Amino acid sequence: NAGVTQTPKFRVLKTGQSMTLLCAQDMNHEYMYWYRQDPGMGLRLIHYSVGEGTTAKGEVPDGYNVSRLKKQNFLLGLESAAPSQTSVYFCASSYTGTDTYSNQPQHFGDGTRLSIL
Amino acid sequence: ELKVEQNPLFLSMQEGKNYTIYCNYSTTSDRLYWYRQDPGKSLESLFVLLSNGAVKQEGRLMASLDTKARLSTLHITAAVHDLSATYFCAVVTASKLTFGTGTRLQVTL
Numbered sequence: 001n002a003g004v005t006q007t008p009k010f011r012v013l014k015t016g017q018s019m020t021l022l023c024a025q026d027m028n029h030e031y032m033y034w035y036r037q038d039p040g041m042g043l044r045l046i047h048y049s050v051g052e053g054t055t056a057k058g059e060v061p062d063g064y065n066v067s068r069l070k071k072q073n074f075l076l077g078l079e080s081a082a083p084s085q086t087s088v089y090f091c092a093s094s095y096t097g098t099d100t101y102s103n104q105p106q107h108f109g110d111g112t113r114l115s116i117l
Numbered sequence: 118e119l120k121v122e123q124n125p126l127f128l129s130m131q132e133g134k135n136y137t138i139y140c141n142y143s144t145t146s147d148r149l150y151w152y153r154q155d156p157g158k159s160l161e162s163l164f165v166l167l168s169n170g171a172v173k174q175e176g177r178l179m180a181s182l183d184t185k186a187r188l189s190t191l192h193i194t195a196a197v198h199d200l201s202a203t204y205f206c207a208v209v210t211a212s213k214l215t216f217g218t219g220t221r222l223q224v225t226l
Contacts (some may be wrong), residue, residue, distance in 0.1 A: 006133055029211070033214075039223060040126075040217055041122070041219075042205055042207075042216030042217050042219050043160075043207075044216070045213055045214070045215075048212075048213065090159065090160070106150075106162075106214060108160045110159045
């Protein structure tokens with residue numbers, strides 16, 4: 001069972017370069033999320049999607065864009081990378097949102113370690 | 118703005134000892150998750166707490182939720198080295214999770 005797959009696993013960029021992180025899930029989940037994790041901090045939500053074709057801003061959306069053209073994929077883009085975006089990025093998905101009628105936890109990918117020089 | 122605070126941030130404990138990790142949050146929520154993260158790894162779901170007074174146990178770990186006090190606890194009984202990891206609580210509001218800063222647990226012989 002693949003679950004949530006993130007590519008790439010590691011990447012080094014130069015300041016100003018652009019790149020896209022790919023998240024794919026095979027669990028037919030409606031909701032998908034992108035987080036960043038920095039040392040000594042918990043995960044912070046960047047953007048999320050409640051279904052194909054939808055996206056919404058999270059806690060720290062600046063400098064990032066996302067797209068959800070297909071239900072199983074959620075892309076995170078950095079248009080002009082900055083050193084402050086050096087982090088570990090996690091994608092997660094869940095069958096429904098973590099709302100009143102759901103008890104399904106979010107399932108996480110293995111992370112993408114991104115360094116920006 | 119929702120704030121989720123965990124304490125302690127770092128915990129070093131001997132094998133066989135008991136300890137409790139606390140998770141306090143600042144706004145109303147009736148569900149909370151606990152996750153475990155090993156170094157360099159992803160997050161693994163441990164417990165889903167869905168209502169006030171909920172208690173879940175798995176092995177040497179027991180989690181509880183008091184929504185009135187806005188407090189969840191993760192109790193460790195007779196710790197073993199395999200429990201060494203970072204533990205996060207995450208509070209649910211409006212279909213989103215807000216994570217605590219994590220408690221790094223180190224169990225020593």
